[in-house]
Amino acid sequence: MRKLSLPQMEALLAIAKYGSFHAAARRMHVTQPTISMRVRELETALGTRLFARAGRGVTLTPSGMLAVRYAERSLGLLEELEARLGNGTPLNGTLRLGSSETIAMTSLPEIVRQLEGRYPGLQIDITVANSFTLHDLLATGKLDICLLTHPGASRVVRLEPIALAQVGWLGSERRLRAGTTFSPSRLAGQSILSVPPPSPLHEMLVEWCLKENAPPPALNTCSSLSIIAGLVRAGIAISLLPICVLSNEIEQGSVICYPQRRGFEPLRICAAFPRMAAGNDLDSVARIAADVLTKHPSFAPISPR
Template sequence: MIGFPYRVRMRYTLAQAEAFYWVARLGSFRAAADHLNLTQPTISLRVKELERIFGSALFDRASYKPIPTALAATILGDVERMLAQADYVELRAKGAMPARSMLRIGAAETFAIRILPDLLAQLACEREDLQVTVTVDLSTQLERMLLEHAIDIAFLADPRASERIRIIPLWEVEYVWVVAQSLKVKGDLATPEALAELALFTNGLPSPLHTTLLFWFGLRGIVPRRVNTCNTLPVIALLAGAGTGAALIPREMIEMFTGAPPLRVLDADPPVPNGNICAAWREGAPEANDCAYLTTVAQRLIRHRSGER
Protein backbone atom coordinates (compact mmCIF):
# COMPACT_ATOMS: atom_id res chain seq x y z
CA MET A 1 0.00 0.00 0.00
CA ILE A 2 1.26 3.46 -0.90
CA GLY A 3 1.14 5.97 1.94
CA PHE A 4 0.58 9.68 1.42
CA PRO A 5 2.76 12.00 3.53
CA TYR A 6 0.15 14.79 3.47
CA ARG A 7 -3.52 15.14 4.15
CA VAL A 8 -5.78 15.69 1.14
CA ARG A 9 -7.80 18.86 1.73
CA MET A 10 -11.53 18.74 1.09
CA ARG A 11 -12.65 21.42 -1.37
CA TYR A 12 -16.12 22.83 -1.66
CA THR A 13 -18.05 22.79 -4.92
CA LEU A 14 -19.83 25.53 -6.82
CA ALA A 15 -23.10 23.71 -6.17
CA GLN A 16 -22.52 23.93 -2.41
CA ALA A 17 -21.54 27.60 -2.63
CA GLU A 18 -24.59 28.35 -4.76
CA ALA A 19 -26.91 26.65 -2.25
CA PHE A 20 -25.42 28.68 0.62
CA TYR A 21 -25.66 31.93 -1.38
CA TRP A 22 -29.34 31.60 -2.22
CA VAL A 23 -30.34 30.53 1.30
CA ALA A 24 -28.57 33.65 2.62
CA ARG A 25 -30.08 35.91 -0.02
CA LEU A 26 -33.65 34.57 0.03
CA GLY A 27 -33.86 33.85 3.75
CA SER A 28 -34.99 30.21 3.68
CA PHE A 29 -33.99 26.77 2.46
CA ARG A 30 -37.34 26.34 0.72
CA ALA A 31 -37.02 29.59 -1.25
CA ALA A 32 -33.48 28.63 -2.31
CA ALA A 33 -34.71 25.21 -3.41
CA ASP A 34 -37.51 26.75 -5.48
CA HIS A 35 -35.12 29.24 -7.05
CA LEU A 36 -32.60 26.54 -8.04
CA ASN A 37 -35.32 24.03 -9.01
CA LEU A 38 -34.05 21.52 -6.45
CA THR A 39 -35.56 19.77 -3.44
CA GLN A 40 -35.21 21.29 0.01
CA PRO A 41 -33.30 18.25 1.38
CA THR A 42 -30.76 18.66 -1.44
CA ILE A 43 -30.17 22.32 -0.50
CA SER A 44 -29.88 21.41 3.20
CA LEU A 45 -27.37 18.65 2.44
CA ARG A 46 -25.19 20.91 0.30
CA VAL A 47 -25.10 23.60 2.99
CA LYS A 48 -24.27 21.01 5.68
CA GLU A 49 -21.43 19.67 3.52
CA LEU A 50 -20.09 23.19 3.11
CA GLU A 51 -20.27 23.77 6.87
CA ARG A 52 -18.37 20.51 7.44
CA ILE A 53 -15.62 21.59 5.05
CA PHE A 54 -15.37 25.04 6.68
CA GLY A 55 -15.58 23.55 10.16
CA SER A 56 -18.14 26.13 11.26
CA ALA A 57 -21.87 26.79 11.00
CA LEU A 58 -23.12 29.17 8.30
CA PHE A 59 -26.65 29.54 9.68
CA ASP A 60 -28.27 29.63 13.10
CA ARG A 61 -31.23 27.26 12.69
CA ALA A 62 -32.72 27.82 16.14
CA SER A 63 -35.45 30.17 14.89
CA TYR A 64 -38.11 29.63 12.25
CA LYS A 65 -35.83 31.03 9.54
CA PRO A 66 -32.06 30.50 9.10
CA ILE A 67 -29.99 33.42 10.41
CA PRO A 68 -26.54 33.87 8.77
CA THR A 69 -23.66 33.57 11.21
CA ALA A 70 -20.71 35.96 11.33
CA LEU A 71 -18.79 33.60 9.03
CA ALA A 72 -21.64 33.65 6.50
CA ALA A 73 -21.76 37.44 6.51
CA THR A 74 -17.99 37.59 6.03
CA ILE A 75 -17.85 35.33 2.96
CA LEU A 76 -21.17 36.22 1.29
CA GLY A 77 -19.70 38.95 -0.92
CA ASP A 78 -16.78 36.73 -1.96
CA VAL A 79 -19.15 33.90 -2.86
CA GLU A 80 -21.32 36.29 -4.90
CA ARG A 81 -18.28 37.41 -6.93
CA MET A 82 -17.12 33.82 -7.36
CA LEU A 83 -20.51 32.72 -8.73
CA ALA A 84 -20.63 35.70 -11.08
CA GLN A 85 -17.17 34.82 -12.36
CA ALA A 86 -18.22 31.18 -12.81
CA ASP A 87 -21.18 32.32 -14.94
CA TYR A 88 -18.82 34.50 -16.97
CA VAL A 89 -16.42 31.59 -17.57
CA GLU A 90 -19.31 29.38 -18.69
CA LEU A 91 -20.55 32.00 -21.15
CA ARG A 92 -17.03 32.49 -22.50
CA ALA A 93 -16.60 28.73 -22.94
CA LYS A 94 -19.85 28.55 -24.90
CA GLY A 95 -18.80 31.44 -27.13
CA ALA A 96 -21.63 33.63 -25.86
CA MET A 97 -19.29 36.46 -24.85
CA PRO A 98 -16.31 38.06 -26.59
CA ALA A 99 -12.90 37.67 -25.01
CA ARG A 100 -12.33 40.37 -22.40
CA SER A 101 -9.64 41.23 -19.92
CA MET A 102 -10.70 41.43 -16.29
CA LEU A 103 -9.16 44.21 -14.19
CA ARG A 104 -9.80 44.38 -10.44
CA ILE A 105 -9.73 48.00 -9.28
CA GLY A 106 -9.44 49.17 -5.69
CA ALA A 107 -10.28 52.79 -4.92
CA ALA A 108 -10.09 54.94 -1.82
CA GLU A 109 -13.23 56.99 -1.23
CA THR A 110 -11.61 60.29 -2.25
CA PHE A 111 -10.65 58.83 -5.64
CA ALA A 112 -13.95 56.99 -6.03
CA ILE A 113 -16.03 60.13 -5.55
CA ARG A 114 -13.87 62.52 -7.54
CA ILE A 115 -12.55 60.48 -10.48
CA LEU A 116 -13.98 56.95 -10.69
CA PRO A 117 -17.30 57.68 -12.50
CA ASP A 118 -15.53 59.61 -15.29
CA LEU A 119 -12.76 57.03 -15.40
CA LEU A 120 -15.16 54.15 -15.99
CA ALA A 121 -17.10 56.18 -18.56
CA GLN A 122 -13.88 56.87 -20.46
CA LEU A 123 -12.92 53.22 -20.17
CA ALA A 124 -16.22 52.15 -21.74
CA CYS A 125 -15.50 54.37 -24.75
CA GLU A 126 -11.84 53.50 -25.25
CA ARG A 127 -11.52 49.89 -24.11
CA GLU A 128 -14.59 47.75 -24.76
CA ASP A 129 -12.40 44.68 -24.27
CA LEU A 130 -11.71 45.57 -20.64
CA GLN A 131 -14.09 44.45 -17.90
CA VAL A 132 -13.62 45.75 -14.36
CA THR A 133 -14.68 45.02 -10.80
CA VAL A 134 -14.40 47.83 -8.25
CA THR A 135 -13.73 47.66 -4.51
CA VAL A 136 -14.03 50.89 -2.50
CA ASP A 137 -12.26 50.68 0.86
CA LEU A 138 -9.77 52.35 3.18
CA SER A 139 -6.32 52.85 1.69
CA THR A 140 -4.66 50.52 4.18
CA GLN A 141 -7.05 47.71 3.22
CA LEU A 142 -6.46 48.35 -0.48
CA GLU A 143 -2.71 48.22 0.05
CA ARG A 144 -3.06 44.84 1.76
CA MET A 145 -5.32 43.53 -1.02
CA LEU A 146 -2.82 44.62 -3.66
CA LEU A 147 0.05 42.82 -1.91
CA GLU A 148 -2.13 39.71 -1.51
CA HIS A 149 -3.07 39.78 -5.24
CA ALA A 150 -6.75 40.34 -4.40
CA ILE A 151 -6.85 43.43 -6.66
CA ASP A 152 -4.75 44.44 -9.67
CA ILE A 153 -4.49 48.20 -9.18
CA ALA A 154 -5.18 50.49 -6.24
CA PHE A 155 -5.94 54.20 -6.24
CA LEU A 156 -5.15 55.06 -2.64
CA ALA A 157 -3.67 57.57 -0.21
CA ASP A 158 -0.01 57.51 0.81
CA PRO A 159 0.97 53.90 -0.04
CA ARG A 160 4.14 52.51 1.50
CA ALA A 161 6.99 51.53 -0.80
CA SER A 162 7.08 47.77 -1.41
CA GLU A 163 9.24 45.55 -3.57
CA ARG A 164 8.02 45.34 -7.19
CA ILE A 165 5.11 47.73 -6.55
CA ARG A 166 4.93 50.65 -8.98
CA ILE A 167 3.64 53.86 -7.36
CA ILE A 168 2.55 56.89 -9.41
CA PRO A 169 1.51 60.07 -7.55
CA LEU A 170 -1.71 61.57 -8.95
CA TRP A 171 -2.56 64.63 -6.86
CA GLU A 172 -1.94 66.19 -3.46
CA VAL A 173 -4.78 66.13 -0.95
CA GLU A 174 -5.28 68.97 1.52
CA TYR A 175 -6.63 67.69 4.84
CA VAL A 176 -8.70 70.24 6.79
CA TRP A 177 -10.50 70.47 10.10
CA VAL A 178 -14.24 71.10 9.75
CA VAL A 179 -17.00 71.77 12.28
CA ALA A 180 -20.69 72.62 12.12
CA GLN A 181 -21.59 76.26 11.57
CA SER A 182 -23.14 76.30 15.03
CA LEU A 183 -20.11 74.92 16.92
CA LYS A 184 -18.00 77.57 18.61
CA VAL A 185 -14.23 77.14 18.48
CA LYS A 186 -11.99 79.74 20.11
CA GLY A 187 -10.73 82.14 17.47
CA ASP A 188 -12.09 79.88 14.72
CA LEU A 189 -8.62 78.31 14.82
CA ALA A 190 -7.95 74.58 14.97
CA THR A 191 -5.14 73.94 17.42
CA PRO A 192 -4.36 70.72 19.27
CA GLU A 193 -5.16 72.54 22.52
CA ALA A 194 -8.54 73.75 21.27
CA LEU A 195 -9.66 70.45 19.76
CA ALA A 196 -8.24 68.00 22.32
CA GLU A 197 -11.42 68.00 24.43
CA LEU A 198 -13.85 67.77 21.50
CA ALA A 199 -15.21 64.60 19.95
CA LEU A 200 -13.17 63.99 16.80
CA PHE A 201 -14.29 62.06 13.71
CA THR A 202 -12.06 60.42 11.12
CA ASN A 203 -11.20 57.09 9.48
CA GLY A 204 -9.93 54.25 11.66
CA LEU A 205 -6.32 53.24 12.24
CA PRO A 206 -4.04 52.66 10.47
CA SER A 207 -5.57 54.85 7.73
CA PRO A 208 -3.49 57.80 6.44
CA LEU A 209 -6.18 60.23 7.67
CA HIS A 210 -6.12 58.88 11.24
CA THR A 211 -2.32 58.73 11.23
CA THR A 212 -2.20 62.37 10.10
CA LEU A 213 -4.59 63.34 12.91
CA LEU A 214 -2.43 61.74 15.60
CA PHE A 215 0.75 63.19 14.07
CA TRP A 216 -0.77 66.69 14.10
CA PHE A 217 -1.70 66.46 17.79
CA GLY A 218 1.71 64.96 18.50
CA LEU A 219 3.41 68.08 17.16
CA ARG A 220 2.27 69.76 20.40
CA GLY A 221 2.71 66.68 22.57
CA ILE A 222 -1.05 66.30 23.03
CA VAL A 223 -3.14 63.12 22.96
CA PRO A 224 -6.79 63.72 21.94
CA ARG A 225 -9.33 62.30 24.39
CA ARG A 226 -12.13 61.17 22.05
CA VAL A 227 -11.28 59.98 18.54
CA ASN A 228 -14.35 58.40 16.93
CA THR A 229 -13.82 56.41 13.74
CA CYS A 230 -15.96 55.66 10.71
CA ASN A 231 -15.05 54.07 7.39
CA THR A 232 -16.96 56.47 5.09
CA LEU A 233 -16.24 60.16 4.55
CA PRO A 234 -19.87 61.21 3.90
CA VAL A 235 -20.89 59.86 7.31
CA ILE A 236 -17.90 61.55 8.94
CA ALA A 237 -19.07 64.84 7.40
CA LEU A 238 -22.60 64.24 8.70
CA LEU A 239 -21.28 63.58 12.20
CA ALA A 240 -19.31 66.81 12.19
CA GLY A 241 -22.29 68.67 10.73
CA ALA A 242 -24.43 67.54 13.65
CA GLY A 243 -22.45 69.94 15.85
CA THR A 244 -21.00 67.46 18.31
CA GLY A 245 -17.34 67.66 17.30
CA ALA A 246 -14.71 68.24 14.62
CA ALA A 247 -13.70 66.10 11.65
CA LEU A 248 -10.50 65.82 9.65
CA ILE A 249 -11.37 65.26 5.97
CA PRO A 250 -9.97 66.13 2.50
CA ARG A 251 -10.93 69.70 1.57
CA GLU A 252 -12.11 68.67 -1.90
CA MET A 253 -14.75 66.39 -0.36
CA ILE A 254 -16.65 69.28 1.25
CA GLU A 255 -18.16 70.55 -1.99
CA MET A 256 -19.31 67.03 -2.82
CA PHE A 257 -21.37 66.62 0.37
CA THR A 258 -24.27 68.70 -0.90
CA GLY A 259 -26.76 66.74 1.25
CA ALA A 260 -24.81 67.24 4.48
CA PRO A 261 -25.28 70.09 6.98
CA PRO A 262 -23.08 73.12 6.14
CA LEU A 263 -19.55 72.79 7.44
CA ARG A 264 -17.06 75.47 8.46
CA VAL A 265 -13.38 75.01 7.61
CA LEU A 266 -11.01 76.05 10.38
CA ASP A 267 -7.55 77.45 9.84
CA ALA A 268 -5.03 75.15 11.51
CA ASP A 269 -2.00 75.86 13.67
CA PRO A 270 0.20 73.97 13.18
CA PRO A 271 -0.72 73.32 9.51
CA VAL A 272 -2.08 69.84 8.82
CA PRO A 273 0.29 67.80 6.60
CA ASN A 274 -1.11 67.05 3.15
CA GLY A 275 -1.57 63.57 1.73
CA ASN A 276 -1.08 62.14 -1.75
CA ILE A 277 -3.46 60.06 -3.86
CA CYS A 278 -1.47 57.55 -5.89
CA ALA A 279 -1.92 54.70 -8.31
CA ALA A 280 -0.15 51.45 -7.39
CA TRP A 281 0.16 48.10 -9.14
CA ARG A 282 2.47 45.09 -9.29
CA GLU A 283 5.31 45.46 -11.79
CA GLY A 284 5.64 42.55 -14.20
CA ALA A 285 2.09 41.30 -13.57
CA PRO A 286 0.09 40.14 -16.64
CA GLU A 287 -2.27 43.09 -16.20
CA ALA A 288 0.50 45.69 -15.69
CA ASN A 289 -0.04 47.29 -19.11
CA ASP A 290 -3.77 47.69 -18.43
CA CYS A 291 -2.93 49.26 -15.05
CA ALA A 292 -0.53 51.72 -16.69
CA TYR A 293 -3.20 52.60 -19.27
CA LEU A 294 -5.81 53.16 -16.55
CA THR A 295 -3.40 55.41 -14.64
CA THR A 296 -2.77 57.47 -17.79
CA VAL A 297 -6.52 57.98 -18.25
CA ALA A 298 -6.85 58.99 -14.57
CA GLN A 299 -4.02 61.52 -14.97
CA ARG A 300 -5.75 62.97 -18.04
CA LEU A 301 -9.03 63.36 -16.12
CA ILE A 302 -7.26 64.96 -13.16
CA ARG A 303 -5.56 67.52 -15.41
CA HIS A 304 -8.94 68.30 -16.99
CA ARG A 305 -10.55 68.71 -13.58
CA SER A 306 -7.72 70.98 -12.43
CA GLY A 307 -8.18 73.13 -15.51
CA GLU A 308 -11.84 73.66 -14.61
CA ARG A 309 -10.98 75.21 -11.23
Protein backbone atom coordinates (compact mmCIF):
# COMPACT_ATOMS: atom_id res chain seq x y z
CA MET A 1 0.00 0.00 0.00
CA ARG A 2 1.33 3.46 -0.90
CA LYS A 3 1.98 5.68 2.10
CA LEU A 4 -0.19 8.73 2.63
CA SER A 5 1.39 11.89 4.01
CA LEU A 6 0.30 14.59 6.40
CA PRO A 7 0.90 17.41 3.82
CA GLN A 8 -1.36 15.58 1.36
CA MET A 9 -4.21 15.38 3.86
CA GLU A 10 -3.72 19.02 4.86
CA ALA A 11 -3.91 20.03 1.19
CA LEU A 12 -7.10 18.00 0.73
CA LEU A 13 -8.79 19.65 3.69
CA ALA A 14 -7.65 23.15 2.73
CA ILE A 15 -9.01 22.85 -0.83
CA ALA A 16 -12.28 21.39 0.48
CA LYS A 17 -12.60 24.30 2.92
CA TYR A 18 -11.63 27.20 0.64
CA GLY A 19 -13.02 25.91 -2.65
CA SER A 20 -9.98 26.22 -4.93
CA PHE A 21 -6.33 25.21 -5.28
CA HIS A 22 -5.30 28.87 -5.44
CA ALA A 23 -7.08 29.84 -2.21
CA ALA A 24 -5.74 26.76 -0.40
CA ALA A 25 -2.17 27.52 -1.50
CA ARG A 26 -2.46 31.11 -0.28
CA ARG A 27 -3.82 30.01 3.13
CA MET A 28 -1.11 27.34 3.53
CA HIS A 29 1.68 29.71 2.39
CA VAL A 30 2.86 27.41 -0.41
CA THR A 31 2.75 27.67 -4.19
CA GLN A 32 -0.20 26.43 -6.21
CA PRO A 33 1.97 23.85 -8.06
CA THR A 34 2.93 22.41 -4.65
CA ILE A 35 -0.73 22.02 -3.68
CA SER A 36 -1.52 20.47 -7.07
CA MET A 37 1.35 17.99 -6.73
CA ARG A 38 0.19 16.90 -3.25
CA VAL A 39 -3.34 16.28 -4.50
CA ARG A 40 -2.07 14.31 -7.54
CA GLU A 41 0.08 12.15 -5.24
CA LEU A 42 -2.89 11.56 -2.93
CA GLU A 43 -5.20 10.67 -5.83
CA THR A 44 -2.56 8.28 -7.22
CA ALA A 45 -2.12 6.62 -3.83
CA LEU A 46 -5.89 6.21 -3.39
CA GLY A 47 -6.56 5.34 -7.04
CA THR A 48 -9.45 7.79 -7.43
CA ARG A 49 -10.30 11.39 -8.30
CA LEU A 50 -10.97 13.60 -5.29
CA PHE A 51 -12.00 16.86 -6.99
CA ALA A 52 -14.03 17.91 -10.02
CA ARG A 53 -13.82 21.28 -11.75
CA ALA A 54 -16.66 23.72 -11.01
CA GLY A 55 -16.18 27.03 -12.82
CA ARG A 56 -13.08 28.70 -11.38
CA GLY A 57 -13.11 26.43 -8.36
CA VAL A 58 -13.45 22.74 -7.56
CA THR A 59 -15.95 20.51 -5.77
CA LEU A 60 -15.41 17.22 -3.99
CA THR A 61 -16.26 13.99 -5.74
CA PRO A 62 -18.03 11.29 -3.67
CA SER A 63 -14.59 9.72 -3.10
CA GLY A 64 -13.27 13.12 -2.08
CA MET A 65 -16.05 13.55 0.49
CA LEU A 66 -15.13 10.19 2.02
CA ALA A 67 -11.43 11.05 2.00
CA VAL A 68 -12.15 14.33 3.81
CA ARG A 69 -13.92 12.52 6.64
CA TYR A 70 -10.96 10.17 7.12
CA ALA A 71 -8.45 13.03 6.88
CA GLU A 72 -10.33 15.00 9.55
CA ARG A 73 -10.34 11.99 11.87
CA SER A 74 -6.64 11.29 11.23
CA LEU A 75 -5.55 14.87 11.88
CA GLY A 76 -7.76 15.01 14.97
CA LEU A 77 -6.01 11.96 16.42
CA LEU A 78 -2.59 13.47 15.69
CA GLU A 79 -3.61 16.70 17.43
CA GLU A 80 -4.78 14.66 20.43
CA LEU A 81 -1.47 12.77 20.47
CA GLU A 82 0.43 16.06 20.47
CA ALA A 83 -1.76 17.41 23.27
CA ARG A 84 -1.18 14.33 25.44
CA LEU A 85 2.54 13.86 24.89
CA GLY A 86 3.93 17.06 23.44
CA ASN A 87 3.38 19.59 26.22
CA GLY A 88 4.81 17.83 29.26
CA THR A 89 1.40 17.13 30.79
CA PRO A 90 1.01 13.38 31.42
CA LEU A 91 -2.75 13.32 30.87
CA ASN A 92 -4.46 15.59 28.40
CA GLY A 93 -6.91 15.13 25.56
CA THR A 94 -9.33 12.18 25.81
CA LEU A 95 -8.93 9.22 28.14
CA ARG A 96 -11.06 6.24 27.12
CA LEU A 97 -11.80 4.67 30.51
CA GLY A 98 -13.58 1.36 30.95
CA SER A 99 -15.24 0.43 34.23
CA SER A 100 -16.99 -2.66 35.49
CA GLU A 101 -20.37 -2.04 37.11
CA THR A 102 -18.94 -2.97 40.50
CA ILE A 103 -16.60 0.03 40.30
CA ALA A 104 -19.19 2.25 38.58
CA MET A 105 -21.72 1.67 41.38
CA THR A 106 -19.30 2.35 44.23
CA SER A 107 -16.17 4.34 43.45
CA LEU A 108 -16.18 5.69 39.89
CA PRO A 109 -17.51 9.17 40.80
CA GLU A 110 -14.62 9.76 43.21
CA ILE A 111 -12.06 8.37 40.74
CA VAL A 112 -13.33 10.74 38.03
CA ARG A 113 -13.40 13.68 40.46
CA GLN A 114 -9.76 13.10 41.39
CA LEU A 115 -8.69 12.67 37.75
CA GLU A 116 -10.38 15.93 36.76
CA GLY A 117 -8.87 17.72 39.75
CA ARG A 118 -5.34 16.55 38.94
CA TYR A 119 -5.61 16.86 35.14
CA PRO A 120 -7.95 19.76 34.33
CA GLY A 121 -7.33 19.42 30.57
CA LEU A 122 -8.50 15.82 30.51
CA GLN A 123 -11.68 14.66 28.81
CA ILE A 124 -12.93 11.29 30.03
CA ASP A 125 -14.93 8.96 27.80
CA ILE A 126 -16.41 6.25 30.08
CA THR A 127 -17.59 2.81 29.00
CA VAL A 128 -19.37 0.64 31.61
CA ALA A 129 -19.63 -3.06 30.79
CA ASN A 130 -18.84 -6.47 32.25
CA SER A 131 -15.19 -7.36 32.70
CA PHE A 132 -14.94 -9.77 29.75
CA THR A 133 -16.38 -7.18 27.38
CA LEU A 134 -14.02 -4.52 28.72
CA HIS A 135 -11.06 -6.86 28.25
CA ASP A 136 -11.97 -7.39 24.60
CA LEU A 137 -12.43 -3.65 23.99
CA LEU A 138 -9.03 -2.98 25.56
CA ALA A 139 -7.36 -5.75 23.56
CA THR A 140 -8.69 -4.32 20.29
CA GLY A 141 -7.55 -0.77 21.03
CA LYS A 142 -10.98 0.71 21.72
CA LEU A 143 -10.13 1.67 25.33
CA ASP A 144 -6.99 3.06 27.02
CA ILE A 145 -7.39 1.60 30.51
CA CYS A 146 -10.02 -0.42 32.38
CA LEU A 147 -10.96 -0.96 36.00
CA LEU A 148 -12.40 -4.45 36.10
CA THR A 149 -12.68 -7.78 37.85
CA HIS A 150 -9.77 -10.06 36.96
CA PRO A 151 -10.92 -11.86 33.78
CA GLY A 152 -8.08 -14.43 33.70
CA ALA A 153 -4.68 -14.57 32.02
CA SER A 154 -4.20 -12.57 28.85
CA ARG A 155 -1.40 -12.29 26.31
CA VAL A 156 -2.37 -8.80 25.13
CA VAL A 157 -3.56 -7.11 28.33
CA ARG A 158 -1.50 -6.31 31.42
CA LEU A 159 -3.44 -6.70 34.68
CA GLU A 160 -2.43 -4.92 37.86
CA PRO A 161 -4.45 -5.97 40.96
CA ILE A 162 -5.41 -2.90 43.00
CA ALA A 163 -8.07 -4.08 45.50
CA LEU A 164 -10.23 -6.96 46.70
CA ALA A 165 -14.04 -7.11 46.80
CA GLN A 166 -15.87 -9.64 48.99
CA VAL A 167 -18.66 -11.65 47.37
CA GLY A 168 -21.73 -13.25 48.95
CA TRP A 169 -25.28 -14.44 48.49
CA LEU A 170 -27.52 -11.42 49.03
CA GLY A 171 -31.29 -11.35 49.54
CA SER A 172 -33.96 -10.17 51.93
CA GLU A 173 -36.23 -11.54 54.63
CA ARG A 174 -38.93 -11.82 51.97
CA ARG A 175 -36.85 -14.56 50.29
CA LEU A 176 -35.00 -16.31 53.15
CA ARG A 177 -34.75 -15.49 56.83
CA ALA A 178 -31.57 -14.06 58.29
CA GLY A 179 -29.20 -16.68 59.69
CA THR A 180 -30.10 -19.24 57.02
CA THR A 181 -26.95 -21.06 55.97
CA PHE A 182 -26.82 -20.91 52.21
CA SER A 183 -26.07 -24.00 50.16
CA PRO A 184 -27.00 -25.28 46.68
CA SER A 185 -30.02 -27.04 48.15
CA ARG A 186 -31.35 -23.63 49.22
CA LEU A 187 -31.45 -22.57 45.58
CA ALA A 188 -34.42 -24.84 44.89
CA GLY A 189 -37.65 -22.88 44.70
CA GLN A 190 -35.89 -19.53 44.93
CA SER A 191 -35.74 -16.82 42.30
CA ILE A 192 -32.00 -16.76 41.65
CA LEU A 193 -30.78 -13.93 39.44
CA SER A 194 -27.31 -13.85 37.90
CA VAL A 195 -25.32 -11.95 35.33
CA PRO A 196 -25.07 -14.15 32.22
CA PRO A 197 -21.85 -15.79 31.08
CA PRO A 198 -19.16 -14.94 30.34
CA SER A 199 -18.63 -13.09 33.62
CA PRO A 200 -16.48 -13.67 36.72
CA LEU A 201 -19.57 -13.79 38.97
CA HIS A 202 -21.30 -16.42 36.84
CA GLU A 203 -18.12 -18.52 36.80
CA MET A 204 -17.88 -18.26 40.60
CA LEU A 205 -21.50 -19.40 41.00
CA VAL A 206 -21.01 -22.46 38.78
CA GLU A 207 -17.72 -23.36 40.45
CA TRP A 208 -19.32 -23.05 43.92
CA CYS A 209 -22.06 -25.50 42.96
CA LEU A 210 -19.56 -27.99 41.55
CA LYS A 211 -17.44 -27.83 44.71
CA GLU A 212 -20.60 -28.56 46.71
CA ASN A 213 -21.25 -31.60 44.45
CA ALA A 214 -24.44 -30.02 43.11
CA PRO A 215 -25.41 -29.19 39.54
CA PRO A 216 -25.68 -25.52 38.68
CA PRO A 217 -29.32 -24.42 39.01
CA ALA A 218 -31.57 -22.90 36.40
CA LEU A 219 -30.99 -19.17 36.63
CA ASN A 220 -32.76 -16.02 35.66
CA THR A 221 -30.22 -13.68 34.09
CA CYS A 222 -29.81 -9.94 33.68
CA SER A 223 -26.92 -8.18 31.98
CA SER A 224 -27.00 -5.19 34.36
CA LEU A 225 -25.48 -5.57 37.82
CA SER A 226 -27.23 -2.41 39.00
CA ILE A 227 -30.64 -3.79 37.97
CA ILE A 228 -29.89 -7.07 39.75
CA ALA A 229 -28.95 -5.12 42.89
CA GLY A 230 -32.22 -3.20 42.65
CA LEU A 231 -34.25 -6.43 42.37
CA VAL A 232 -32.42 -7.91 45.36
CA ARG A 233 -33.06 -4.69 47.29
CA ALA A 234 -36.76 -4.96 46.44
CA GLY A 235 -36.93 -8.54 47.73
CA ILE A 236 -37.66 -10.00 44.29
CA ALA A 237 -34.54 -12.14 43.90
CA ILE A 238 -31.44 -13.61 45.54
CA SER A 239 -28.13 -13.13 43.80
CA LEU A 240 -24.42 -13.74 44.13
CA LEU A 241 -23.02 -10.20 44.19
CA PRO A 242 -20.05 -8.11 45.33
CA ILE A 243 -21.08 -7.09 48.83
CA CYS A 244 -19.96 -3.52 48.16
CA VAL A 245 -22.84 -2.82 45.74
CA LEU A 246 -25.40 -3.20 48.57
CA SER A 247 -23.23 -2.43 51.61
CA ASN A 248 -25.51 0.37 52.87
CA GLU A 249 -28.59 -1.88 52.69
CA ILE A 250 -26.73 -4.69 54.49
CA GLU A 251 -25.72 -2.28 57.24
CA GLN A 252 -29.32 -1.05 57.56
CA GLY A 253 -30.65 -4.63 57.64
CA SER A 254 -32.88 -4.38 54.57
CA VAL A 255 -30.59 -6.79 52.67
CA ILE A 256 -29.06 -9.93 54.14
CA CYS A 257 -25.68 -11.45 53.37
CA TYR A 258 -26.35 -15.13 54.02
CA PRO A 259 -23.69 -17.24 55.75
CA GLN A 260 -22.51 -20.31 53.86
CA ARG A 261 -20.52 -23.45 54.57
CA ARG A 262 -18.07 -22.81 51.78
CA GLY A 263 -17.17 -19.15 51.24
CA PHE A 264 -15.98 -17.39 48.11
CA GLU A 265 -12.57 -16.04 47.30
CA PRO A 266 -12.80 -12.25 46.96
CA LEU A 267 -12.88 -10.74 43.51
CA ARG A 268 -9.58 -9.21 42.44
CA ILE A 269 -10.18 -5.72 41.10
CA CYS A 270 -7.54 -4.78 38.52
CA ALA A 271 -6.36 -1.89 36.44
CA ALA A 272 -5.90 -3.27 32.93
CA PHE A 273 -3.71 -1.83 30.17
CA PRO A 274 -2.68 -2.92 26.67
CA ARG A 275 0.66 -4.69 27.11
CA MET A 276 2.31 -2.44 24.52
CA ALA A 277 1.04 0.80 26.09
CA ALA A 278 3.54 3.18 27.62
CA GLY A 279 3.26 3.52 31.38
CA ASN A 280 3.46 6.90 33.13
CA ASP A 281 0.08 8.51 32.46
CA LEU A 282 -1.95 5.28 32.57
CA ASP A 283 -0.08 4.16 35.68
CA SER A 284 -1.16 7.40 37.36
CA VAL A 285 -4.81 6.53 36.64
CA ALA A 286 -4.26 3.10 38.23
CA ARG A 287 -2.67 4.69 41.32
CA ILE A 288 -5.60 7.08 41.74
CA ALA A 289 -8.09 4.20 41.40
CA ALA A 290 -6.16 2.03 43.87
CA ASP A 291 -6.07 4.87 46.41
CA VAL A 292 -9.82 5.50 46.09
CA LEU A 293 -10.71 1.81 46.37
CA THR A 294 -8.50 1.05 49.37
CA LYS A 295 -10.05 3.99 51.24
CA HIS A 296 -13.55 2.72 50.48
CA PRO A 297 -14.91 0.68 53.43
CA SER A 298 -16.20 -2.11 51.18
CA PHE A 299 -12.88 -2.86 49.44
CA ALA A 300 -9.69 -4.35 50.87
CA PRO A 301 -6.12 -3.64 49.76
CA ILE A 302 -4.07 -6.25 47.96
CA SER A 303 -1.73 -7.87 50.47
CA PRO A 304 1.94 -7.69 49.42
CA ARG A 305 3.45 -11.05 48.52
